[in-house]
Amino acid sequence: xxxxxxxxxxRVRELERELAQERSRRVPGDGGGGRVRVEKMSxxxxxxxxxxxxxxxxxxxxxxxxxxxxTFAVAIVGVGGVGSVTAEMLTRCGIGKLLLFDYDKVELxxxxxxxxxxxxxxxxxxxxxxxxxxxINPDVLFEVYNYNVTTxxxxxxxxxxxxxxxxxxxxxxxxxxxxxxxxxxxxxxNTACNExxxxxxxxxxxxxxVSGHIQLIIPGESACFACAPPLVVAANIDEKxxxxxxxxxxxxxxxxxxxxxxxVQNVLKxxxxxxTVSFYLGYNAMQDFFPTMSMKPNPQCDDRNCRRQQxxxxxxxxxxxxxxxxxxxxxxxxxxxxxxxELVSEVSEEExxxxxxxxxxxxxxxxxxxxxxxxxxxxxxQVTVEDSGESLEDLMAKMKNI
Numbered sequence: 276x277x278x279x280x281x282x283x284x285x286r287v288r289e290l291e292r293e294l295a296q297e298r299s300r301r302v303p304g305d306g307g308g309g310r311v312r313v314e315k316m317s318x319x320x321x322x323x324x325x326x327x328x329x330x331x332x333x334x335x336x337x338x339x340x341x342x343x344x345x346t347f348a349v350a351i352v353g354v355g356g357v358g359s360v361t362a363e364m365l366t367r368c369g370i371g372k373l374l375l376f377d378y379d380k381v382e383l384x385x386x387x388x389x390x391x392x393x394x395x396x397x398x399x400x401x402x403x404x405x406x407x408x409x410x411i412n413p414d415v416l417f418e419v420y421n422y423n424v425t426t427x428x429x430x431x432x433x434x435x436x437x438x439x440x441x442x443x444x445x446x447x448x449x450x451x452x453x454x455x456x457x458x459x460x461x462x463x464x465n466t467a468c469n470e471x472x473x474x475x476x477x478x479x480x481x482x483x484x485v486s487g488h489i490q491l492i493i494p495g496e497s498a499c500f501a502c503a504p505p506l507v508v509a510a511n512i513d514e515k516x517x518x519x520x521x522x523x524x525x526x527x528x529x530x531x532x533x534x535x536x537x538x539v540q541n542v543l544k545x546x547x548x549x550x551t552v553s554f555y556l557g558y559n560a561m562q563d564f565f566p567t568m569s570m571k572p573n574p575q576c577d578d579r580n581c582r583r584q585q586x587x588x589x590x591x592x593x594x595x596x597x598x599x600x601x602x603x604x605x606x607x608x609x610x611x612x613x614x615x616x617e618l619v620s621e622v623s624e625e626e627x628x629x630x631x632x633x634x635x636x637x638x639x640x641x642x643x644x645x646x647x648x649x650x651x652x653x654x655x656x657q658v659t660v661e662d663s664g665e666s667l668e669d670l671m672a673k674m675k676n677i
Contacts, residue, residue, distance in 0.1 A: 316342045316369060325412070326369055338547050347449045347546050348372035348416075348442045352424060352433075352464055354400040355379070356526060357478055357487075358454030359390035360535035361542075366408045368543065371442045372416035373408070375401045376433065378423040389528045416442070425463045434467045450542060451475035454535075456524075465500035468492070469580035472587075476545075478538045484525035485560040487534035489541060489553065494581065495588030497554055498570035501578040530560055 316326040332338045349370055351358050354377040362373055377400045381391050395403040401419035409417060418440060424433045439445050451473055453464045461477060468475045472494050480487040492499055537556060544550040554569035572585050632646035 316345065329369060338549050341547065343547060344369050344543075345371045345414075346442060348374065348440065349542065350374040350376065350437060350440065350448045350451045352376045352451065352453050352460065353455035354404050355385075355454065355456060356388040356528070356531035357480060357535045357538065358452070359388075359400070359404055360532055361452060361454055361478075361539055362404055362408060363390055363411065364535065364539040365542065366412045366415050368539070369412065370415055372418070372440075372448075374418040374420070374436055374440050374448065375404055376420050376422070376424055377401050377404075378421055387526055387528060389532055423460075424467075425459050430463060430467065433463075434471065437467060437473055438471060447471070447473065449546060452538065452542065453477040454538075456480075461500050465492070466578065466580070469494050469499055469501075469578050469584060472584055474545075476538060476542065478534055480526075480530055480534055482524035484527040484530050486558060487530055488555065488557040489534065489538045490555045491541065491545070491552055495572065495584030495586075498572050499576065499578060499581045501581060502573035502576045503570060527560075530558070533558055533560075 316330060321327065329344075330341055333341045347370060349365060349372070351362050351365075351373060354362060354375050358375075358377070362375060365373060379400050381395045381398050381400055381403050383393060383396050385391050386393060390407070391400075391403060392407075395407075399421045401421050405417050405419045408415065418436070420432075420436070422429045422432075424430055436448075437451060438447050441448050451464065451468060453461055453475060455461055455464070456479070464475065464477075467473070474491075474493050477490045477492060477500060478488065491497065537558065541552050541556070545552045553567055555567060557564075557566040559566075572581060574582070574585065576582055576585075634646055
């Protein structure tokens with residue numbers, strides 16, 4: 276009986292996915308079944324082209340192939356203050372496909388944030404997000420799942436969609452974005468991505484709403500979320516016990532907008548291969564401080580799949596031969612030229628030597644910035660005046676008579 280129920284639930288999910296994909300291929304509202312989604316981006320500079328400003332990045336040499344954005348699929352877990360804005364930005368950028376995961380509903384308490392609107396209160400966040408995003412850009416494919424990824428049953432389905440929910444069914448997504456607000460969900464995403472070897476980005480905003488961060492996690496190459504977990508996770512404390520009744524975390528649309536913007540900026544750089552992707556970038560709103568760093572994986576990580584990914588990454592590094600960097604000597608420009616101009620030093624070699632002092636013996640690899648020249652005796656002979664014994668008044672009188 277339990278097996279038949281599980282099969283039925285699996286079939287319902289498959290039908291929902293097929294229906295979502297079919298809806299995503301067409302734009303509602305024209306009364307004739309919708310128009311087919313645009314497959315190619317146009318670089319034509321006209322007001323009617325929604326991609327003309329984006330394609331300008333290619334013309335200006337920032338991105339070599341912006342049209343490639345249409346070939347990527349990104350999964351976003353958590354469609355709250357950061358996740359919803361992240362989804363909107365990627366939709367406006369023309370991403371190929373978005374998979375949205377969340378189990379919460381829109382509440383009026385969410386109206387201090389961006390994206391959601393009062394009339395959407397009561398709807399599931401993924402349902403409200405899909406409706407809004409589809410109206411913004413009908414060229415994007417959407418898959419939405421209204422469930423909690425931390426439960427055993429949903430976790431398996433979540434892993435399946437990461438593995439097979441790419442733009443082409445059966446291929447993995449290109450990136451997973453964690454925009455959740457609790458450690459349990461982050462650990463679930465971390466576990467799934469470590470097992471699958473899936474690159475993902477984690478993001479978060481502090482409970483006082485004045486700081487946040489993003490973090491790129493490449494299994495085996497960089498530290499995963501379990502390599503250096505927060506104290507709550509490391510101590511196996513149930514975070515639900517930390518929440519006090521009648522007390523909620525603060526939330527600012529500004530901080531969440533900044534974190535979402537930084538996250539999407541790094542997503543674009545990662546997918547389209549331009550600029551430098553930050554492995555960790557923090558944001559402190561009180562001092563407008565942006566700390567950056569990178570963390571290596573922990574060889575004793577509690578996640579066995581993380582340790583396995585580390586070993587596989589080491590093998591890849593060994594297999595790839597190191598490219599020796601050859602320092603090219605600067606080419607000396609010949610002094611002769613058609614204008615007859617010469618560069619002549621105003622300081623002779625002897626003067627240069629005399630202005631430098633002895634170089635002390637130092638360990639290998641250490642040099643001095645400058646040396647103190649030896650103290651030279653003044654070449655001008657000193658003139659001595661004999662004391663005549665006359666007083667100052669007598670000398671002044673003599674000067675007046677001259």
